[in-house]
Amino acid sequence: MSQEAQKERSMILQKEMTEGLFNDLGKAKETGKKVCYTFVPGNLSELIRTFDMLPVYPEINALQSAMRKKSASYIKEAERHAHSEDVCTYVKCDVGMMMKGNIGPTGEKIPEPDILLLSYTGCFTFLKWFETLKREYPNAKVIMVHTPYQENAKITPEMTEYMVKQFKEEVIPQMEAVTGIKYDEEKLKKILALSKEAEDLITKIFDTTKHKPSPIDAYFAGVYYIGPINIGFRGTQQAVDYYKELYKEIQERVRLGLGPITPEGEMKEEKYRLVVEGPPNWTSFREFWKIFYDMGAVIVASSYTKVGGVYDMGWRHDPSRPLESLSEYCMNCYTNLNIPQRIDLLSKCITDYAADGYVTNSIKSCNSFSAGQLGMMREIEDRLEVPVGFIESDLVDPRYFSYSNIKNRLESYFQMLEQRKIIHEKESV
Amino acid sequence: MKTLEEIIKFCEDVSFDLNFSHAKKWKEAEKGRVLVGYMPIYFPREIIHAAGGMAVGVFGGGDRKQIIKGDAYYQSYICHIPRSIMELALDKHMAHFDGFIFPSICDVIRNLSGIFKQHKIGKFVKYMDFPQNFLPQIGGVFYQQEMEHVLKYIKEINGVEITTEKLNHSIELYNINRRLIETIYKIRQDYPWRISIVDVYHIIRAGTVITVEEHNDILTQVCEYIKQDIGVPQDKIKIVISGAFCEQPAVGLIKAIEEAGCYVVDDDYMLGSRMILGDIDSKSNKPLEAISNSYIKQSQYSSSIYDVNDPKEFRLAKIVKDRGANGVVFAAASFCDPSLLDAPIFQNAFNKLGIRYIAFQFSENINQFKVIKEQVGAFSDSIKLWEDEPVTANS
Numbered sequence: 001m002s003q004e005a006q007k008e009r010s011m012i013l014q015k016e017m018t019e020g021l022f023n024d025l026g027k028a029k030e031t032g033k034k035v036c037y038t039f040v041p042g043n044l045s046e047l048i049r050t051f052d053m054l055p056v057y058p059e060i061n062a063l064q065s066a067m068r069k070k071s072a073s074y075i076k077e078a079e080r081h082a083h084s085e086d087v088c089t090y091v092k093c094d095v096g097m098m099m100k101g102n103i104g105p106t107g108e109k110i111p112e113p114d115i116l117l118l119s120y121t122g123c124f125t126f127l128k129w130f131e132t133l134k135r136e137y138p139n140a141k142v143i144m145v146h147t148p149y150q151e152n153a154k155i156t157p158e159m160t161e162y163m164v165k166q167f168k169e170e171v172i173p174q175m176e177a178v179t180g181i182k183y184d185e186e187k188l189k190k191i192l193a194l195s196k197e198a199e200d201l202i203t204k205i206f207d208t209t210k211h212k213p214s215p216i217d218a219y220f221a222g223v224y225y226i227g228p229i230n231i232g233f234r235g236t237q238q239a240v241d242y243y244k245e246l247y248k249e250i251q252e253r254v255r256l257g258l259g260p261i262t263p264e265g266e267m268k269e270e271k272y273r274l275v276v277e278g279p280p281n282w283t284s285f286r287e288f289w290k291i292f293y294d295m296g297a298v299i300v301a302s303s304y305t306k307v308g309g310v311y312d313m314g315w316r317h318d319p320s321r322p323l324e325s326l327s328e329y330c331m332n333c334y335t336n337l338n339i340p341q342r343i344d345l346l347s348k349c350i351t352d353y354a355a356d357g358y359v360t361n362s363i364k365s366c367n368s369f370s371a372g373q374l375g376m377m378r379e380i381e382d383r384l385e386v387p388v389g390f391i392e393s394d395l396v397d398p399r400y401f402s403y404s405n406i407k408n409r410l411e412s413y414f415q416m417l418e419q420r421k422i423i424h425e426k427e428s429v
Numbered sequence: 430m431k432t433l434e435e436i437i438k439f440c441e442d443v444s445f446d447l448n449f450s451h452a453k454k455w456k457e458a459e460k461g462r463v464l465v466g467y468m469p470i471y472f473p474r475e476i477i478h479a480a481g482g483m484a485v486g487v488f489g490g491g492d493r494k495q496i497i498k499g500d501a502y503y504q505s506y507i508c509h510i511p512r513s514i515m516e517l518a519l520d521k522h523m524a525h526f527d528g529f530i531f532p533s534i535c536d537v538i539r540n541l542s543g544i545f546k547q548h549k550i551g552k553f554v555k556y557m558d559f560p561q562n563f564l565p566q567i568g569g570v571f572y573q574q575e576m577e578h579v580l581k582y583i584k585e586i587n588g589v590e591i592t593t594e595k596l597n598h599s600i601e602l603y604n605i606n607r608r609l610i611e612t613i614y615k616i617r618q619d620y621p622w623r624i625s626i627v628d629v630y631h632i633i634r635a636g637t638v639i640t641v642e643e644h645n646d647i648l649t650q651v652c653e654y655i656k657q658d659i660g661v662p663q664d665k666i667k668i669v670i671s672g673a674f675c676e677q678p679a680v681g682l683i684k685a686i687e688e689a690g691c692y693v694v695d696d697d698y699m700l701g702s703r704m705i706l707g708d709i710d711s712k713s714n715k716p717l718e719a720i721s722n723s724y725i726k727q728s729q730y731s732s733s734i735y736d737v738n739d740p741k742e743f744r745l746a747k748i749v750k751d752r753g754a755n756g757v758v759f760a761a762a763s764f765c766d767p768s769l770l771d772a773p774i775f776q777n778a779f780n781k782l783g784i785r786y787i788a789f790q791f792s793e794n795i796n797q798f799k800v801i802k803e804q805v806g807a808f809s810d811s812i813k814l815w816e817d818e819p820v821t822a823n824s
Contacts, residue, residue: 081773081777082772082773082776082777082788083772083773084761084769084770084772086506086763086764086769087766087769087770088766088770091770118735120561120735123536124533124534124535124536124539124733124766124767125536125766125770127561127735128732128766128767128770128771129770130737131735131736131737131770131771131774132770132773132774134737135740135774135777142737144561144562144735144737146560146561146562146568146735148558148571149533149539149556149558151542151543151555151556151558158571158574162560162562162567162568162570162571162574165566165567165570166562166567169564169566169567170562170564170567338542338543338546338556339540339543339544339546339547340543340546340547342543343547362504364504364506365506367507367535367536367537367540367766368536368540370504370506370507371503371507371511371536371537371540371541372502372540372541372543372544373504374501374502374503374504375502375544375547379547392504
């Protein structure tokens, strides 16, 4: 592998978009733009944009703090103030960052929220998180959107109606009151049309892993690809341009028969194709990724890249039904799916992308993902007779990333995959 | 009339009969009866009663069930109750149950509903999505639809169509139940030595596994006994327990707290049985709407209900004040997200309000309480030695 990290045009575009957002946030008080804190799953980017607000995603700040090795001190700060060692480390990292001055990843202070938009989708902790933040930001308006869970593996008309009523009678009037901007449905429709375009493109991008070798890693690189669509750019021309550029670059890799780009350059040999369930560890992200690409393992699909929206089953934002569409979007996010739905979705990924194995990265402080993973893993193993692997780490608490344990487990797992390949090759001769 | 000791013994036995034999016998006595297991915290049992069924509380195996299979479903950093519920299900302790309700408490219980679906346990599995929107025309309507969904499942099993009269009758029975339970707490607030908290716990928990009619008889008799001047007062402080609303502490722990020098004058152990404060309208021509309104407008605070418009710390402070308690013991189940995420909110507020508290964690299956007993004892001593009057929290 080449030792030089490659910067493609799409990477530069993404960097410019992110920096632009943080610059705008830094100037929000001068420009008079209202600031809306919200979460990635069930994010209502289109609505936020309709009211010309700027989004802040506390969990994105937390993961970026972790990648910059700052999360440990933030978590300790929160734990000094009665936060338990055993709860979501995103929450503690965010609270600790706030206690230490709320300096964001770019070094600028993140402005206080005008609105705390709680899109309570697939994660109970979000609710507790904003109860905590409300007490820290008493002047912020908290707007709650309760997203019904897909307990029966479907979205009923009653569920959609419940959400639409919340939008009409609670969310929109309160956004109007805070921003002083009248709700403009035509504007929302135009934004939603751009969302649909970006969703079509990102689906095509993640579908390129059907190629052998896969031109991308749908987990470690995938978390960068989902950045724009998840952190407030969905519904913008910028996002559409970014995904067009990214898709073009990936198609070129397919044409040339190239594997994924890693931090150490291009991956030369694809030995194992995997599907991964669960979020990545952020504190040692590069080391974690390296264990996989050093062994020639590429992730061809992951549940984590569906956390901000599941698009690969055909669902899209629909400008002709704006509020219904926003409701369905929220209800369709990965962690809002019930356990049998998750099993079906991951099984489909394993089959469609011809994966050799299935790995669960179980996150200590994320019950939304972790509770149920062991049963899912067994069912997938039984159903598809695919080798499964299991590792444990955490989101942003470095105390729960044990490099040697994870490496040992994965090495054993890859040995098993290798032996299986040899057996299959012998059987097919 | 049975003696108080006999009543308590019966309640203890049925509460911890992990085969739910009493409920099973009730079901077998008449055709068309259904049993519906419900997990903590709260479920409107009235609707099951009106549909010819019995809602049966499933609170895990506590320290009375060895976990073997259940551990295979949960990582070490997930609380204990889902693994013991899985153990009970896989060992067929609940084989005679027709369906299961998983109220929206947290991500773990929500996902447990999916595991039950995956394993096709029971004729139906329903995740009950309680509204987090508290407008009757929005969240209230949604909640009614959720209840109708449950009733549809039951009708598919026993063919029973509920009527307004039946539902109002059931509501009234549960109103009586709540009033009687509150009477016990009111008596204990002033005379906590008349009946111990562990006995109260058994009596209330029994109500989750027997019929409401039987339970009302028991509660009526208990109230008669404790209205009399029985027991001997001891030099103990009064405390409120908060945080143990889902996974239940072992009975030994409930006992240990009182033995360590505390009278527990309020608690959230069996919160579901006390969730609705006051009566539900039992004369409405829209009884489901009445149940829905009661949840939206007159629920006790809980870690699972979004509280920004009615902050929980002030509601707990009011309970402390109203019960004349000297302090609060925060007892959270290990790895219980809702309870642990609330801890900083309560503790920051109580530091400002001057309400004394201690906090510890437990697991349903621990049976060594020495450290906790010492901690609670030290808390009790510190209040007895250094403070003359109960705190007066201003909410």
